[in-house]
Amino acid sequence: LRQFCQQAGAAGAFPAPEPAQAGKLVPLARGASLFRVGDAEGAVYVVRTGALKTIAVTEDGEEHVLGFHLPGELLGLDSLASGQHCVEAVALAETHVCVVSMHTLLSRSSATPGLSRELLQVFGRTAMDCHAHVDVLLRRQAGERIAMFLHGLLLRFQRDSSTSLELNLPMSREDVGRYLGLALETVSRGFTRLQDDGVIAVAGRAVRILNPDELRRIALLPPSGTDSEPPLERQA
Amino acid sequence: LRQFCQQAGAAGAFPAPEPAQAGKLVPLARGASLFRVGDAEGAVYVVRTGALKTIAVTEDGEEHVLGFHLPGELLGLDSLASGQHCVEAVALAETHVCVVSMHTLLSRSSATPGLSRELLQVFGRTAMDCHAHVDVLLRRQAGERIAMFLHGLLLRFQRDSSTSLELNLPMSREDVGRYLGLALETVSRGFTRLQDDGVIAVAGRAVRILNPDELRRIALLPPSGTDSEPPLERQA
DNA sequence: CGCCAAATTGACCGAGCTCAAAACGAGTGG
DNA sequence: CCACTCGTTTTGAGCTCGGTCAATTTGGCG
Numbered sequence: 448l449r450q451f452c453q454q455a456g457a458a459g460a461f462p463a464p465e466p467a468q469a470g471k472l473v474p475l476a477r478g479a480s481l482f483r484v485g486d487a488e489g490a491v492y493v494v495r496t497g498a499l500k501t502i503a504v505t506e507d508g509e510e511h512v513l514g515f516h517l518p519g520e521l522l523g524l525d526s527l528a529s530g531q532h533c534v535e536a537v538a539l540a541e542t543h544v545c546v547v548s549m550h551t552l553l554s555r556s557s558a559t560p561g562l563s564r565e566l567l568q569v570f571g572r573t574a575m576d577c578h579a580h581v582d583v584l585l586r587r588q589a590g591e592r593i594a595m596f597l598h599g600l601l602l603r604f605q606r607d608s609s610t611s612l613e614l615n616l617p618m619s620r621e622d623v624g625r626y627l628g629l630a631l632e633t634v635s636r637g638f639t640r641l642q643d644d645g646v647i648a649v650a651g652r653a654v655r656i657l658n659p660d661e662l663r664r665i666a667l668l669p670p671s672g673t674d675s676e677p678p679l680e681r682q683a
Numbered sequence: 684l685r686q687f688c689q690q691a692g693a694a695g696a697f698p699a700p701e702p703a704q705a706g707k708l709v710p711l712a713r714g715a716s717l718f719r720v721g722d723a724e725g726a727v728y729v730v731r732t733g734a735l736k737t738i739a740v741t742e743d744g745e746e747h748v749l750g751f752h753l754p755g756e757l758l759g760l761d762s763l764a765s766g767q768h769c770v771e772a773v774a775l776a777e778t779h780v781c782v783v784s785m786h787t788l789l790s791r792s793s794a795t796p797g798l799s800r801e802l803l804q805v806f807g808r809t810a811m812d813c814h815a816h817v818d819v820l821l822r823r824q825a826g827e828r829i830a831m832f833l834h835g836l837l838l839r840f841q842r843d844s845s846t847s848l849e850l851n852l853p854m855s856r857e858d859v860g861r862y863l864g865l866a867l868e869t870v871s872r873g874f875t876r877l878q879d880d881g882v883i884a885v886a887g888r889a890v891r892i893l894n895p896d897e898l899r900r901i902a903l904l905p906p907s908g909t910d911s912e913p914p915l916e917r918q919a
Numbered sequence: 920c921g922c923c924a925a926a927t928t929g930a931c932c933g934a935g936c937t938c939a940a941a942a943c944g945a946g947t948g949g
Numbered sequence: 950c951c952a953c954t955c956g957t958t959t960t961g962a963g964c965t966c967g968g969t970c971a972a973t974t975t976g977g978c979g
Contacts, residue, residue: 503818506903511821513814525814528807533814570806571764577813578749578761578769582739584820585747585864587936589967620926628821630968635927651926651976667742823968825935856958866936871959887944887958 471546475499475538482523487531489549491523497542498617501525501534502625512626514576515539515618517603524573539617584628586667592627593637594666597647601656614654641665707782711735711774718759723767725785727759733778734853737761737770738861748862750812751775751854753839760809775853820864822903828863829873830902833883837892848892855888877901 472495475481481499482488499516513534516522526532527549552566583595597614604614616623620638624631638654641647646662648655656662660671708731711717717735718724735752749770752758762768763785788802819831833850840850852859860867874890877883882898884891892898896907 503814505818505822506905511818513817525807525810528804528810533811568764570810571761574761574764574806574810574813575769577810577817578739580817581749581813581820582741582747584817585861586741587864587966619924625821628823631925632927632969633967636967639927669742823934855956867957868937868959869935872935875959 473544473546475542475544477538477540477542479538481536481538481544482526482532483535484533485531487526489526489530491521491527491547491549491552492536493545493547494518494520494522495543495545498539499536499542499544500539500618500622500626501536503534510625512618512622514580515600515622515626517617519607520603521569521573524570539622580626589627589629589633589637590640591666592629593623593634594641594646594662595668596623596627597641597654597656598659598662598666598668601659601662612656612659614656616652616654619652709780709782711778711780713774713776713778715774717772717774717780718762718768719771720769721767723762725762725766727757727763727783727785727788728772729781729783730754730756730758731779731781734775735772735778735780736775736854736858736862737772739770746861748854748858750816751836751858751862753853755843756839757805757809760806775858816862825863825865825869825873826876827902828865829859829870830877830882830898831904832859832863833877833890833892834895834898834902834904837895837898848895850890850892852888852890 473481473492475497481492484503494516496518498518499522501513501516501522503511503513505511514522516536522536523532525534579599583592583599586592586595600614600616601612605611618626619631620634621631623629624634627634629637638647638649641662642649644661646656646658646665648657663670709717709728711733717728720739730752732754734754735758737749737752737758739747739749741747750758752772758772759768761770815835819828819835822828822831836850836852837848841847854862855867856870857867859865860870863870865873874883874885877898878885880897882892882894882901884893899906
């Protein structure tokens with residue numbers, strides 16, 4: 448109980464700025480909404496256990512999945528700007544989230560000068576996530592999108608459980624499809640194709656990455672290892 | 684000269700917080716880069732005249748267009764979080780941008796409590812733009828994407844030039860395609876189709892919107908008029 | 920054991936990509 | 950003023966990837 452939202456620190460976001468008073472722990476049943484479009488609660492949330500998706504429902508009733516949120520990650524920042532949520536957040540399983548009230552956050556950030564910069568980085572991170580999503584969607588081939596999706600999930604899972612190659616997907620094939628802009632059948636076929644090629648082993652929602660390098664290659668990503676070696680002028 | 688970046692106010696972003704000292708006016712030739720990936724300048728930019736695109740180049744040399752930036756709009760916020768740019772900005776025509784140094788911005792925002800909230804809204808706006816882009820890319824039909832794209836541009840153009848229905852696209856068909864995840868030929872065909880249906884009149888990069896309502900209908904957007912009537916509990 | 924949701928697999932077909940050619944427009948030089 | 954060039958846009962003709970429809974299998978749960 449005493450560590451509360453400090454997992455968020457592990458997510459590279461908050462360096463554990465919440466001692467114990469900050470947030471309540473809210474339980475959510477599978478399929479329950481944490482917030483809906485138009486809600487003006489003024490709070491952000493940290494996922495403790497379980498997982499959520501953020502969705503936008505279009506005029507014609509289609510559901511677009513904008514993102515998935517795993518333990519240790521944040522959601523709800525979309526309300527900071529306009530004051531009310533422009534997306535809906537739905538639990539994918541039994542989930543617990545930690546509530547950080549906007550009030551607390553703002554007063555605290557104006558008090559501590561360092562936190563304000565932290566906050567800026569958090570925003571930057573969400574912006575980067577969105578860009579990454581766009582980057583995936585701009586890829587033409589379904590296989591590439593699926594490989595990129597799995598690779599991204601792998602990185603996020605590895606933040607806690609070190610270098611495990613096991614993924615337990617919290618979302619359905621349909622959700623993946625609505626996130627990647629593909630039909631659910633195409634997602635399923637993509638998984639089986641990767642399995643046939645010996646890149647992954649699929650058993651329902653349990654996925655084991657057999658060949659991370661090959662996965663990266665299919666996703667057209669830099670081979671591995673050192674992220675962003677220092678720019679050239681640093682050498683010599 | 685004296686109004687400098689105040690057009691940004693017209694874009695709904697800054698309420699003219701820059702008196703005269705803040706930024707230099709930088710000229711850019713068509714095709715020139717304002718910044719590249721890895722640049723660590725620590726500044727944001729306001730478009731004065733012309734237009735730019737922000738792009739990300741993938742491993743295999745493909746160019747993904749992440750956004751277009753018209754006069755009065757901002758770009759370069761991606762460097763705020765990580766400290767260095769993760770995308771490249773290229774001028775689509777002869778362009779002038781106003782530089783707002785990060786230094787100025789931060790010191791000013793910590794001084795004025797109100798500006799910090801403004802800044803938050805600016806971030807929110809860019810996040811919304813990104814979400815909107817995702818939303819477009821998640822649409823399955825090419826026609827919907829193109830209609831949405833045109834409609835979005837129309838709204839942005841109408842911010843300055845009141846209710847004009849003329850668009851002068853600053854970007855090529857190829858750029859549009861790389862923004863929408865479509866082949867350039869598909870974009871061209873989409874335009875001609877809209878023209879055949881009497882929705883728009885196309886002449887190269889000059890586009891006239893003949894039937895805004897029909898355009899919205901094709902883009903699967905709410906009919907028109909009042910954005911977001913108050914939620915139900917406000918009534919009665 | 921039966922029920923229902925989720926996932927897989929197959930067959931078909933159409934939207935959109937690719938390749939290719941033509942039309943257009945703007946700038947340049949004779 | 951015209952001829953020429955180069956980039957952009959349009960249009961055409963095939964073919965493929967992936968969407969759609971449908972049947973089957975799997976797995977969880979009462």
